[in-house]
Amino acid sequence: MRLETLATLLSVCSLAACGTTPKEEDPDWWKHATFYQIYPRSFQDSTNDGIGDLQGIIDKIDLFPDAGVDAVWLSPIFDSPQVDQGYDISNYTDIDSDYGTIEDLQKLVEEANARGVKVILDFVPNHTSDKHQWFIDSVNGVEEYRDYYIWANAKTGDDGERLPPNNWISMFKNSAWTWNEERQQYYLHQFASAQPDLNYRNPKVVEAMKDVLRFWLDRGIDGFRIDAVPYLFEDPDLQDEPLSNSTGYNSTDYEYLDHIYTKDLYDTFDMIYQWRQVVDDYTKENGGSTRVLMTEAYTDADKIMLYYGTADGSRLGAHFTFNFNLITDININSTAEDIASSINKWLDGIPEIYTSNWVLGNHDNHRVATRLGPGNIDGLNMVKALLPGVAVTYNGEEIGQEDGEVSYEEGQDPSARDPAIFDQVSRDFERTPYQWDESVNAGFNTGAKPWLPVSEKYLETNLQDEKESNGSSHYKVYQALAKIRSDPILVSGDVEVKAVDEYTLLVKRSNEEASLVVVFNVGDAEVTVDVSADVAEDNSVKIASVDSSREAGSVVDPASLKLDAHEALVIAS
Ligand code: GLC
Ligand code: CA
Numbered sequence: 101m102r103l104e105t106l107a108t109l110l111s112v113c114s115l116a117a118c119g120t121t122p123k124e125e126d127p128d129w130w131k132h133a134t135f136y137q138i139y140p141r142s143f144q145d146s147t148n149d150g151i152g153d154l155q156g157i158i159d160k161i162d163l164f165p166d167a168g169v170d171a172v173w174l175s176p177i178f179d180s181p182q183v184d185q186g187y188d189i190s191n192y193t194d195i196d197s198d199y200g201t202i203e204d205l206q207k208l209v210e211e212a213n214a215r216g217v218k219v220i221l222d223f224v225p226n227h228t229s230d231k232h233q234w235f236i237d238s239v240n241g242v243e244e245y246r247d248y249y250i251w252a253n254a255k256t257g258d259d260g261e262r263l264p265p266n267n268w269i270s271m272f273k274n275s276a277w278t279w280n281e282e283r284q285q286y287y288l289h290q291f292a293s294a295q296p297d298l299n300y301r302n303p304k305v306v307e308a309m310k311d312v313l314r315f316w317l318d319r320g321i322d323g324f325r326i327d328a329v330p331y332l333f334e335d336p337d338l339q340d341e342p343l344s345n346s347t348g349y350n351s352t353d354y355e356y357l358d359h360i361y362t363k364d365l366y367d368t369f370d371m372i373y374q375w376r377q378v379v380d381d382y383t384k385e386n387g388g389s390t391r392v393l394m395t396e397a398y399t400d401a402d403k404i405m406l407y408y409g410t411a412d413g414s415r416l417g418a419h420f421t422f423n424f425n426l427i428t429d430i431n432i433n434s435t436a437e438d439i440a441s442s443i444n445k446w447l448d449g450i451p452e453i454y455t456s457n458w459v460l461g462n463h464d465n466h467r468v469a470t471r472l473g474p475g476n477i478d479g480l481n482m483v484k485a486l487l488p489g490v491a492v493t494y495n496g497e498e499i500g501q502e503d504g505e506v507s508y509e510e511g512q513d514p515s516a517r518d519p520a521i522f523d524q525v526s527r528d529f530e531r532t533p534y535q536w537d538e539s540v541n542a543g544f545n546t547g548a549k550p551w552l553p554v555s556e557k558y559l560e561t562n563l564q565d566e567k568e569s570n571g572s573s574h575y576k577v578y579q580a581l582a583k584i585r586s587d588p589i590l591v592s593g594d595v596e597v598k599a600v601d602e603y604t605l606l607v608k609r610s611n612e613e614a615s616l617v618v619v620f621n622v623g624d625a626e627v628t629v630d631v632s633a634d635v636a637e638d639n640s641v642k643i644a645s646v647d648s649s650r651e652a653g654s655v656v657d658p659a660s661l662k663l664d665a666h667e668a669l670v671i672a673s
Contacts, residue, residue, distance in 0.1 A: 101566070111128045114627075124438055125388065125389035125390075126389070127390045128390070129130065129170070129218075129389055129528055130170075130171070130323075130390060130392045130419055130455075131389065131455045131489065131490070131593050132169035132489065132490070132585065132586075132590070133171055133490055133491075134168065134169045134170050134171075134403060134485075134490075134491045134492075134493060134582060134585065135169070135170070135171050135172070135173055135220065135394070135490060135491070135492045135493070136164060136167070136169040136171070136172045136173070136492075136493045136495065137172075137325075137462060137463070137492065137493065137494045137495060138157060138171050138172050138173065138174050138175065138179050138495050139152075139175050139463050139494075139495055139531060140152050140153065140154070140156075140157065140174055140175060140199055140536060141175075141185060141186070141198075141531070141551060142495075142531055142532060142533045142544070142550075142551075143156055143157055143160070143495060143533075143534050143615040144156030144157060144159060144160050144534065144536070144544065144545075145533075145544055145545035145548070145550070146159055146545075147545075148545045148546045148547065148548045149545075149548055150548045150549050150550050150551050151198050151199075151546065151550075151551050152199075152533070152534075152544070153198065153199045153200050153204075154177065154195070154199050154201075154204035154205055154207075154208050155200055155204055156176075156202035157172075157208055158204070158207060159209055160536075161208075161211045161212060161215065161217075163216070163563070164212065164215065165215045165216060165217060166218045166261050166579070167498050167575070167578060167579060167582060167591065168516070168578075168579055168581075168582025168585070169493065170216075170217065170218065171217060171218035171220055171322065171323075171392075172212065172218075172219055172220065173220040173221075173222065173394075174215060174219070174220070174221055174222060174350070174455070175222050175463055176189060176222045176224075176327075177195055177196060177199040177200075177205070177221075177225055178191060178192055178193075178195060178196060178224075179191035179194045179196050180196050180215060180229055181193070181197075181229055181231050181294065182198070183229070183292055183294040183295070183514055184291065184292055184294070184295060184514050184558055185418070185463075185512065185513075185531070186222075187222075187224055187291070187295070187327060187328075187341065188227070188228070188229035188231075188292065188294050188295045189224055189228055189229055189232065190228065190229040190231040190232045190233075191232065191233075192228075192315075193312065193315045193316075194227075194320045200253075200264055200404075202319070205319070206319060206320070209319070209321070210320075212506075213320070213324075218322035218323070219320075219321055219322060220321065220322055220323045220324060220325055220392065221316055221321050221323075221324055221325075222324070222325050222327060223312070223313065223324040223325065223326045223327065224327040224328070225298065225309050225326065225327065225329075225332065226290065226291075226295075226297055226298065226327065226329070226331045227290070227291060227295040227297050227298060227328075227329045228295070228296060228298060229294060229295065230235070230293070230294045230295070230296055231294075234248050234249075234308075235248070235249060235296050235605060238251075238283075239280055239282050239283050240282065241283065242282075243609070244304070247299055247302045247304075248298060248299055248302060248304070248305055249287050249288070249296045249297065249299055250287060250288035250296075250297050250299050250334065251280075251283065251285045251286070251287055251288075251296060252265035252272065252277070252285060252287075252288070252338060252389070252437060253265065253286070254279070254285070254286060262279065263530065264276075264277035264279075264286055265277060265338050265360070266339065266340045266341075267288055267340045267357065268288070268334075268338075268340075268341060268357070268361075269351075269352070269353065269354050269356060269357055270289060270290060270291060270292070270293075270354065270378060270516075271290055271291050271354050272291055272292050272354075272514060272515045273352055273353060273354065273515075274352050275291075276288055276289055276290055276362070278293040278431045286446075286536040288310070288334065290328075290331040290362060291328070291331075292514045292515075293343065294514075297331070297334070297402075300332050300333055300367065301336060301367075302614050306371070306374070310374070310375070310378050312376050313375065313379065313382075314378065314382065317379070317382045317386075317391060320545050321391075322389065322391055322392065323379070323391045323392030323393060323394070323419075324379075324391075324392075324393055324394070325394045325395075325396065326375070326393060326394070326395045326396065326418065328396060328397055329364045329368060329372060329395045329396060329397050329407060329552060330364045330368060330397050330398070330399050331362065331363060332367070332368040333368045333371070333373055334361060334362045334364040334365065335361035335362070335365070338361075339361050341357040341358060341359060341360060341361050342356040342357065342358045342360065343356065343357060343358065343363065344356060344357055345358075356408075358645040363399070364397075364399055364400075364403045367549075367550035369406050369407065369417065372393075372395060372407055372417040372418060373409065373415045373416065373417050375393060375417075376393060376409075376417050376418070379391040379392075379393060380416075388571070388612035390419075391418045393417070393418045393419050394418055394419060394420050394421070394422065394457075395407045395417070395418035395420075395421045395422070396421075396422055397421055397422070398424060398428070400505045401445070401446075401449050404421045404423070405421075405449065405450065405451065405454070406581040407421040407514075408420065408421055408450075408451075408454045409454070411451050412418065413451075413453045415642070417463070419455065420455055420456075420457040420489070420490055421453070421457075422457065422459050422462075422492065423446055423456065423457050423458055423459055424459055424465075425442045425443070425446055426439075426442060426443075426447065426459065426460055426480075426484075427456065427459065427460070427461065427462075427465050427468075427471075429442040429445075430442055430471075430472065431471065431472070432471065432472055432473055432603050434472075434622070435599065435602050435603060436599035436600070436601070436602060436603050436604050436620075436622055437599040437602070439483075439599075439605050439622065440599045440605060441599050443483075443487065443597045443607075444566075444597055447488075447595065447597070455489045455490060456487065456488050456489030456490070457489050457490035457491070457492060458483075458484045458487050458489065458490070458491055458492065459492045459494075460480055460481075460484055460492075460493075460494070460497060461494040461497055461530065462492075462494045462530075462662050463494070463527060463530060463531055464527050464530075466503050466529060466530055466532060467496065467497070467501060467502055467503045467529075467530045468480055468494075468497060469497070469500045469501060469502045469503075470503040470529075470530075472483040472622075473666070474502055475647075475665065475668050476499060476620075476622055476668075477500040477568065477574055477667030478500075478574060478577045478645035478646055478668050479605075479620035479621075479622065479645055479666065479667075481497065481498070481574070481577060481578055481581060482577070482581060482607075482618045482620065482643065482668050482670055483605070483607055483618055483620065485581035485582070485585055485590075486581075486590060486607050486609055486616060486618050486670070487595065487597075487607065488590075488593075488595050488609070489552070491585070493557050494530075494534070495534055496534055497578075498574065498575055498578040499535065499561055499562065499566050499573075499574050499578075500561055500562050500574035501534070501535055501555075501557075501561055502555065502557055502558075502561065503529035503530055503532070503555070504528075504529055504530075504531075504532025504533075504552065504553060504554070504555035505529075505532075505553065505555060505556060506526065506528040506532065506552055506553060508522045508527055510528070510552065510553055511526050511528045512528055512551065512552060513525075513526045513527045513531075515527065516528070528552055528553075531552055532550075532552045532553060532554060532555050533550050533552065533554050533555075534563075535554070535555065535558040535561055535562040535563065536563050536564060537562050537563065537565070538558070538559055538562060538564065538573075539567070541554050542554045542555075542558035542562055543562070543564070563575060571646075572644070572645075572646045572648075573591065573646060574646060577643055577644075577645065577646065580642070580643045580652075581643060581670075584616070584642065584643070584670070587616065588611065589609050589610060589611050589614060589615065589616050590609055590616065592611070593609040593610050593611040593615075593616075594608075594609070594610050594611070595608070595609055596608040596610075600619070600629045600630075600631060601627060601629055602623070603621055603622050603623025603625075603627065604619065604620065604621050604622070604623075604627055604629050604663065605618070605619075605620045605622060606618065606619050606620075606631060606634060607620075608634050614673065615634070615635075615636075615673055616642070616670060616671070616672055617629055617634050617635050617670070617671045617672075617673070618630070618668060618669070618670050618671075619635070619661065619663065619668070619669050619671065620667075620668040620669075621664070621665060621667050621668070622666070623665060623666075624665045624666075625665055626662065626664050626665060627662070627663050628660055628662045628663075628664065629661050629663065630659050630660065630661070631658045631661055632658040632659045634658075635656070635661075635671050635673050636657040636673035637658065638655075638673060639655055639656060639658065639671050639672065639673040640651065640653055640654070640655060640671070640672050640673070641654045641655070641656060641669050641670070641671055641672075642670045642671065642672050643669070644667075644668075644669050644670075645666065645667055645668040645669070647664065647666070647667065648664065648667045648668070648669065649664070650669060656669070656671060
């Protein structure tokens, strides 16, 4: 253990008098936590080679307690040829040299834990890299690995030509099958051809992947974000999928088909329930706090709930499945009613036994400040912080970072390697380096060309300015929100979400004693609203958006509340 860490622990212990028995952790710690997604490649480059790394995260570790987050989730840092930026893994139990070593990760866990912050890793179970030894052995017909992947014979076309086994299409466009010369068969890949799908109907694969979870649990990891879960299982008979009849797509587009044989199959839910068992058993056997599973599934509401578990709770899956509704339902033209109904749809749909969660962005979607307008960032962060359950932040949201500017030539995303679709589908824009300060490359490193360009906006938007500004800043608003999240009203109070006029959204949390209300004008024009039904005369502004004329402590007239364009307030009464 490093000396500083020991010192921190000792000082914590002397305060809390923990010396003898360690303080029992709250098993529900995650239910009202803020999870912060770090995209390691773009976070902090300590070696100045253009790629962010684990030491970089350690160097910036104080950001997490300072911002008030409870846990960080790291996008994949494992051995990878980086075809899909680490979502193509060639060894699940080692760290890619781009990012550092296992020792670096252990140091990161130690430093984070010493500051009360937990570390979650990305688990990518659907596919490996085509450079994984399992795949190489499978290609070569090594008995143990022969059926680790989904292999199928070619079909023969009318003119004797070789055709894929069926019509399935990859998420990244074109056939989901790639011919392999050595094995003289096709293999399935629901994503890039360099990401062959594992065969979950093979019990050896199931066991090997459970071992991956245990490997990282043994190294002090507090949970996993599970990647792309809907695609784990496919129809064993490889039946053709029917056409979706969605307009505007051609036969090479994923949307062209209705994915009844490749997405959300029953066995997939069961696999998540088995993984839950693995982490719960681990906690039972080893003690410590609850290890958390969060699943990524862009799918229908009923399926999202099934990834949580069965409605009666007899089988549990993920602790939470990301709620992407505020990404998929809302755009820059949305009214307050659109936003309220998106939120209420979620709240009405979730069984009482499960915990809600709120996501505004991630490495696969345009940044929220760009999608919904930079002026709305504080209001959106307020809404996210006040809604019940888990809040998820994508790195940069706390400072209102917008998408970067990336040309086709600079782009890296394998799903967009075609100039005709680049602007529309590339995920490079939301992956540009974190904006730390005004120095070279926004403080991402000390001058080497970053793997994606730094956004030109870094002089206007960066952490250091926002921390040091005399006035308000997005970061200060974010910090203030983190502080009030432990208020009992927000932990367990009632929730009500509604539009009070076309562009004014109201989120109310209350218990018998008091209430906290967000009033948020998402629109471009000043409004005057009557919120006297929800805000008392005797009130006090707790937090105001950066351009607001109000300050903490000021009192508003609830019967005639004037809000500037994009102004948002958290009001206590
Ligand atoms: C998930 C990841 C995405 C990746 C895909 C394939 O959707 O978030 O970045 O491309 O899975 O692994
Ligand atoms: Ca699969």
